[in-house]
Amino acid sequence: MKIDIDHLLKDQKELIDCLHLIGEEGRRADLETYIVGGIVRDAFMGRPVTDLDIVVTGNGLDFADRVARALHARPVVKFHPFGTAMIPYKHIQIEIATARKETYRSDSRKPDVVFTDLTEDLRRRDFTINAMAVDIRPDHYGEFKDPFNGIRDLKVEVIRTPLDPEETFFDDPLRMLRAIRFATRFQYRISDDTFNAIKKTAERIQMISMERIRDELLKILMALQPSMGFILMENAGLLPLILPEISGMKGVEEKNGYGHKDVFYHTLKVVDNVCKMTDSMTVRLAALFHDVGKPPTKRFLPNQGWTFHGHEDVGARMFETIGRHLKLPIRQIKEIRKLIRLHLRPIAIAGDEVTDSAVRRLRVEAGDSIHDLLTLCRADITSKNPEKIREYQNNFDEVEKRIQVVEEKDRLRAFQSPVRGQELMEFYLIPPGPLVGKIKSLIENAILDGEIPNEYEAAKAWLVDHKDTVLEKAQKALSGKSNP
Structure with missing residues (x-):
């Protein structure tokens, strides 16, 4: 043929x-x-x-x-x-x-x-x-x-081995993860005999170096719907052997009529969500591990139900160990730790009563990761209620606006008067001193208030037009008789 x-x-x-x-x-x-x-x-x-x-x-x-x-x-x-x-x-x-x-x-x-x-x-x-x-x-x-x-x-979209699958996986256990990776990447089914052989041979995955296992995990995370791969790994008995912290999230406990989300399936939904938003492997890994601190922090409180207080801090500390076990780059481990630790913070600054300093503090802590953090937070919305989803997304829209407003304020405060001190001393025939600074502050306030654009020619023209008034205000401010 x-x-x-x-x-x-x-x-x-x-x-x-x-x-x-x-x-x-x-x-x-x-x-x-x-x-x-x-x-x-x-x-x-x-x-x-x-x-x-x-x-x-x-x-x-x-x-x-x-x-x-x-x-x-x-x-x-x-x-x-x-x-x-x-x-x-x-x-x-x-x-x-x-x-x-x-x-x-x-x-x-x-x-x-x-x-x-x-x-x-x-x-x-x-x-x-x-x-x-x-x-x-x-x-x-x-x-x-x-x-x-x-x-x-x-x-027919099926993954099958050419030879006896048990022999295939016994000889090269990494192929068990490759089967799951190909099935996830192509959205194919693993044949029954092939999948049963993975379950029988799963323990041999421990012969494979963590670097090679990590590489397959990252390739699964680069698929359009990684959840399929993690569910297959869990069902085959591979996930408890290579990522026990993720496998350990599975299950729902009920007590006195109170239940909680299955953290395992919630996490996989977050991973799928984030994969629609970004190709960043750092953000995808942060999505996979963002709730890894929930199992060890789970507590039941009467009349309140299940709580996971502090899981973001516990999870961030846990990921330090997990990231090193996966042989991830140190810089990436630090970024993912930061995203895990901060993933509850953005929603807390959505309200009008939150001060600029709180917004600024988050912005400083997140640094260059702020947009990755907001992407993770949006992906973390897994409600089945469309109204709640809209409400949460609107809240994050407000958070982004608040951050932009505070950044703009800070950017404007950081600028200096386009008319420099030496020129002001020559213009007013005054010596160096606090009066020069007060005059510069009045020019800057005029720009912040929108009276004039932040340009030299416009500022100089405004100063000429208001020469005596500006000097008088500056002198009064220094003497304490008035506020500029």
């Missing part, structure tokens, strides 16, 4: 030209040459492609040198044990690999590698939708290889 891969890639001319050149090099080297995995999958799905995965049935390292020379690309980065090489070329990352199969020992996820043919290479891949290949040699261009029915699974 042949497919029109150029048509599937549509307007990506640079990529198509690259395929033809690599295919021609494969013909010259007398090597079977295929594109495999993500590029084939994404081409069928109509998704943009930036990486090229190439498999050859021969020495991939030598072939990578040939391709790099033909492309006039930068030096090849080689990984000899796996027979793979990376070629950075323009906007494309090219990986060239020797067709191989891998076997694993029970106590390690480092494979023993044996070079083989294409079918065996596809057999070792994680999921059927990633186990398709297309020949790119000129005489075979477009020949489609799909021994595990990946195209069928793309059409």
